[in-house]
Amino acid sequence: MQIVITGAAGFLGTKLARAILAQDGLAIDGEWRPLQRLKLLDIVAPQGLPDDPRLEVQVGDIDQPGTLKTAVDARTDVVFHLAAIVSAGAEADFDLGTRVNLEATMALLDVCRRLPEPCRLVFASSVAVYGGPVVEGTITDTTHVVPQTSYGAQKAAGELLVGDYTRKGFVDGRSLRLPTIVVRPGKPNKAASTWASSIIREPLAGDTTICPVTRTTAMFVLSPRRVIEALMHAADLPSAAVGVERTIQLPGTTHTVDEMLATLGAVAGAAVVDRVRFEPDAEIQAIVDGWASHFETPRALKLGFRPDAGFREIVEAHIEDELDGRTA
């Protein structure tokens, strides 16, 4: 079993690499396949991974010709394509977003197509494909996409191509639309959603933080643990089980800021919640209000993808996985 992860230096890529190394392989079509080689591609070297003979790190620009041809070869069984310029980044640098989110996905599909045997491809897409009028209602498995960010449009175009290359038998692809990931480890970033992780992560680490949106603002979220499970489950699923529609909206849970903070208080105490200060930011509120927050995902649930049991599980998983069980 030879696996490639693009965008491997991101927090999801690194967590996925760690999970695959720890379990020493992946199930494919329900059959266990031990790991021979795990190739990690990113523009910088992934951090915090063990020194392991099964690991091979390739540092390179995914939007440069040849990079993907080196990364994916005839021995590749599964590719997890996580490399992306995220929402705010692709909005700020349109050319970079186009090159990485769309053109590199096209280049990857072309490389996969030229392999002697079609490999399995798991493409990380996003709820950012939804935008405009559809976000006011409940998103279902048949909601049409009207992206309102370049990131969303590029991901939606990528999904279409993954679907078509799969239909043609060039690759065995599956695209997962990921909810907002909470609690994201690391530092706050420039994403308009960063507060959804910050209001849990920073107080638990003993730091104060700012919530720029109202207490009734709701977010559709999935924990890093469940996302990693979902990526591996997507690789496992038999192609026939996925069927004609190769894009799967992952399940998640919807929580208001009030619910999130009440759960934080229940898990870690009122003093921890007091580290969150509300400072309304109209711009961020407007962006977040433009996102869908209510989803029904019967197809993914039927295919065996799992949401978190509730927000308590999300907070507790973060404490276990990122804080060694200790809160400040």
Next chain:
Amino acid sequence: MQIVITGAAGFLGTKLARAILAQDGLAIDGEWRPLQRLKLLDIVAPQGLPDDPRLEVQVGDIDQPGTLKTAVDARTDVVFHLAAIVSAGAEADFDLGTRVNLEATMALLDVCRRLPEPCRLVFASSVAVYGGPVVEGTITDTTHVVPQTSYGAQKAAGELLVGDYTRKGFVDGRSLRLPTIVVRPGKPNKAASTWASSIIREPLAGDTTICPVTRTTAMFVLSPRRVIEALMHAADLPSAAVGVERTIQLPGTTHTVDEMLATLGAVAGAAVVDRVRFEPDAEIQAIVDGWASHFETPRALKLGFRPDAGFREIVEAHIEDELDGRTA
């Protein structure tokens, strides 16, 4: 008013050029704009057009670098992007379909983006974006797309990019999903839908023809006249009227083979209908059965797009436009 038509040697491109020349301009935002220059781009020179000082023909490969930069320049007000490798062609030659249907659309958007002022872009998409499970029901303005041809996937990806470039203010784009065009002038081609035109066109011209599908097979169609009207109307519509969703499913009418032939008989007599012989072709039947045939298009109707009044109007328009009013 300076206009560019890509794919201008196709029957739609040539008809559109003729219509624009005849009316000497286009309405834009409801205001009449006289024609200064009409630039026609295609891989072969368009035929049957008048010798006209306003016309400029550019023969070139749209998938070669530089072709689009020459075609579209700072003086361009409106681009009609009709160039495409159609369904069967893109299925047979995947690389060519990708280059023309997707990459040339990306290149065109990039050229438009670099103009000093955003031009208006009318992109011809297709009902081929619908496929898989959705075609069994009625297609509405919010049906999600699951293309089952490369042509459909490439058109759907193009729509997303036209939408995003428009949102960014790089171009003022509108994508039209065209129904199957009936009665298509010219010769039968390799399209699985070619019979829908042949069973009207050939008998009216005095020739026998074969219908490879059952009498109850239904098709969602629009006449060449209405498509040309729709393309010009799409260029006219104020951007705000189109709104956030830049893709518009055009209206059409749905007819079974039986209805089509009954209308043909009513217009041209039973002897003409007798020139159609039924020879079932399971392969063509299967392809056609995989297409959506029932549509509701309230948005397009509200925006002022018109279907044909009925199949009789379609047949009569063909006799007027292509046969100088005479049937054989």
